[in-house]
Amino acid sequence: MSIDIYVCWTVERRPRKGRLDMRVTKAQAEQNRAHIVATAARLFRERGYDGVGVAELMAAAGFTHGGFYKHFRSKADLMAEASASGLSQTAARTEGVDAAEFVERYVSREHRDGRGDGCTIAALSGDAARQPADIKTEFAAGIENLLTALQAQSDTPGDADQRATRTMVIDMLAHSVGAVMLSRACPDGSPLADEILDVCRAEILASLTHGNVDGSEAGGPEA
Amino acid sequence: MSIDIYVCWTVERRPRKGRLDMRVTKAQAEQNRAHIVATAARLFRERGYDGVGVAELMAAAGFTHGGFYKHFRSKADLMAEASASGLSQTAARTEGVDAAEFVERYVSREHRDGRGDGCTIAALSGDAARQPADIKTEFAAGIENLLTALQAQSDTPGDADQRATRTMVIDMLAHSVGAVMLSRACPDGSPLADEILDVCRAEILASLTHGNVDGSEAGGPEA
DNA sequence: TGTACATCAGTGAACGCGCGTTCACTGATGTAC
DNA sequence: TGTACATCAGTGAACGCGCGTTCACTGATGTAC
Numbered sequence: 001m002s003i004d005i006y007v008c009w010t011v012e013r014r015p016r017k018g019r020l021d022m023r024v025t026k027a028q029a030e031q032n033r034a035h036i037v038a039t040a041a042r043l044f045r046e047r048g049y050d051g052v053g054v055a056e057l058m059a060a061a062g063f064t065h066g067g068f069y070k071h072f073r074s075k076a077d078l079m080a081e082a083s084a085s086g087l088s089q090t091a092a093r094t095e096g097v098d099a100a101e102f103v104e105r106y107v108s109r110e111h112r113d114g115r116g117d118g119c120t121i122a123a124l125s126g127d128a129a130r131q132p133a134d135i136k137t138e139f140a141a142g143i144e145n146l147l148t149a150l151q152a153q154s155d156t157p158g159d160a161d162q163r164a165t166r167t168m169v170i171d172m173l174a175h176s177v178g179a180v181m182l183s184r185a186c187p188d189g190s191p192l193a194d195e196i197l198d199v200c201r202a203e204i205l206a207s208l209t210h211g212n213v214d215g216s217e218a219g220g221p222e223a
Numbered sequence: 224m225s226i227d228i229y230v231c232w233t234v235e236r237r238p239r240k241g242r243l244d245m246r247v248t249k250a251q252a253e254q255n256r257a258h259i260v261a262t263a264a265r266l267f268r269e270r271g272y273d274g275v276g277v278a279e280l281m282a283a284a285g286f287t288h289g290g291f292y293k294h295f296r297s298k299a300d301l302m303a304e305a306s307a308s309g310l311s312q313t314a315a316r317t318e319g320v321d322a323a324e325f326v327e328r329y330v331s332r333e334h335r336d337g338r339g340d341g342c343t344i345a346a347l348s349g350d351a352a353r354q355p356a357d358i359k360t361e362f363a364a365g366i367e368n369l370l371t372a373l374q375a376q377s378d379t380p381g382d383a384d385q386r387a388t389r390t391m392v393i394d395m396l397a398h399s400v401g402a403v404m405l406s407r408a409c410p411d412g413s414p415l416a417d418e419i420l421d422v423c424r425a426e427i428l429a430s431l432t433h434g435n436v437d438g439s440e441a442g443g444p445e446a
Numbered sequence: 447t448g449t450a451c452a453t454c455a456g457t458g459a460a461c462g463c464g465c466g467t468t469c470a471c472t473g474a475t476g477t478a479c
Numbered sequence: 480t481g482t483a484c485a486t487c488a489g490t491g492a493a494c495g496c497g498c499g500t501t502c503a504c505t506g507a508t509g510t511a512c
Contacts, residue, residue, distance in 0.1 A: 046353075047353055048271075048273070048349075048350065048353055050271070050273035050274070051273070051353060115352070121405070121408070123349075124349070125349065125404050125405060125407070125408035126271075126346075126347070126348060126349020126350055126404060127271065127349055127350075128407075128408040129338070129404070129407035129408055130269075130270055130271055130274060133410050133411075136408060136409055136410040136411070136413075137410050139408040139409060140408075140409040140410055140413055140415050140416070143405065143408070143409070143415065144415065167422050167426070170418065170419055170422045170423070171422055171423055171426040173401075173405070174398065174401040174402040174405045174419060174423050175397065175398045175401055175423075176401070177401040177404065177405055178396075178397040178398055178399070178400040178401020178402065178404065179397040179401065181348050181349060181352070181400065181401065181404060182344070182348060182366065182396070182397045182400055184348070184351075184352035185344070185347075185348035185351040185352055185359060185362040185363075185366070186359055186362060186363040186366070187356050187359040187360050187363055188356075188359070190359075190363055192363050192366065192367065193363070195393065196393055196397060199390050199393045199394055200393070200394055200397050200398075203390070203394040207430065210433075
């Protein structure tokens with residue numbers, strides 16, 4: 001047993017040295033904020049919500065971590081905003097794209113291998129399932145927007161019953177999302193990963209032309 | 224500015240008080256290990272790989288965290304083992320289940336709302352996509368086993384070309400996984416969450432009976 | 447079969463690290479006069 | 480239009496906490512004789 005004696009000068013709080021070029025234009029600040037959101041959307045898609053820290057994220061956007069809370073109340077807030085941003089981007093990109101072209105692009109190696117630049121639904125719906133209501137609400141809104149974009153291209157004008165189109169579009173989206181997610185869960189470059197993608201793409205495209213036009217069994221939800 | 228003086232007795236290393244009932248039967252230890260793996264599989268499905276810590280996991284299994292490393296080299300090792308365990312459970316449960324019954328069970332509210340007791344693919348393939356090769360390898364093996372189980376029920380005996388069955392089964396699995404994951408990403412109890420599930424279940428079942436029997440467009444992968 | 451000793455599953459405190467968050471400070475921008 | 484001052488985006492050190500992992504220790508089990 002020994003006796004140690006520590007002597008320490010407690011300074012009130014250490015003085016900070018200054019730096020140049022502070023304060024930024026209001027417009028610039030808004031632009032910076034948008035850039036942080038876009039960077040976060042990409043990083044979250046690549047590594048998941050838990051896979052990216054605030055400091056790393058801010059560094060990737062070209063800032064230090066301290067300023068984060070001048071823009072967002074918390075990381076959770078940014079998660080919701082970045083999700084909304086990513087989801088609306090996917091919907092916007094789909095504007096004017098018909099079902100077949102959507103499937104060709106979505107159920108592809110390029111999409112599967114480019115998670116950061118791809119669809120937020122395929123990249124983060126597994127994570128979203130465990131997140132609080134605000135994020136799930138953003139996902140539901142994002143999915144709904146994407147469905148609307150897809151439906152706009154597939155609706156036969158004059159078709160009084162748009163129910164069938166919505167059914168088709170919902171089913172096609174879930175089918176495509178499942179194909180990409182399943183393929184991504186397999187080792188990179190494994191035969192199964194490619195097989196899933198190729199089989200599903202062909203089957204989804206085939207189902208579009210065959211067209212399950214009768215809505216007999218494809219009834220809506222009970223509600 | 225003030226001066227603080229700390230005086231502290233540094234003991235070599237504090238003695239530990241003992242505890243009763245240590246050391247356990249070899250068989251008991253093996254059983255404990257299996258219990259930890261099963262507990263981990265469930266918790267990972269519920270909250271994701273990053274959502275469960277070693278200490279919490281061991282506590283849930285009824286142990287203290289220190290013993291963890293008597294069973295596993297690292298958390299990453301357990302992640303792979305728990306994934307394998309969960310995946311093989313799903314394949315085993317599917318033994319003797321035909322495609323229609325599989326879809327009815329899989330694309331259901333019960334499955335969607337019971338992540339911990341459900342399919343590891345639907346719960347963790349989003350996470351698996353970002354994990355190292357060993358976990359992805361387990362997923363590929365698990366998927367392959369599940370495909371085999373499903374194919375065994377759907378193969379027409381005497382059908383020389385089992386290629387079409389495999390195609391159907393791969394497509395059906397991806398379709399079902401996508402439906403559950405998409406539904407889970409929506410707010411709990413939201414109309415869209417239920418609509419996705421109901422629409423997809425009906426469509427998948429319909430596609431089973433309609434049967435895209437011609438394999439013309441549904442060719443295999445290039446390889 | 448009985449006895450002496452090594453093994454090792456389990457314990458609980460500790461370690462180092464990185465996380466989300468806070469805070470004092472800076473100084474150009476934005477605003478009030 | 481010019482001047483004085485408040486605002487606030489951005490900085491970087493610090494905080495507390497929980498994570499994965501390590502370690503000295505325990506004592507019944509398992510084994511060698």
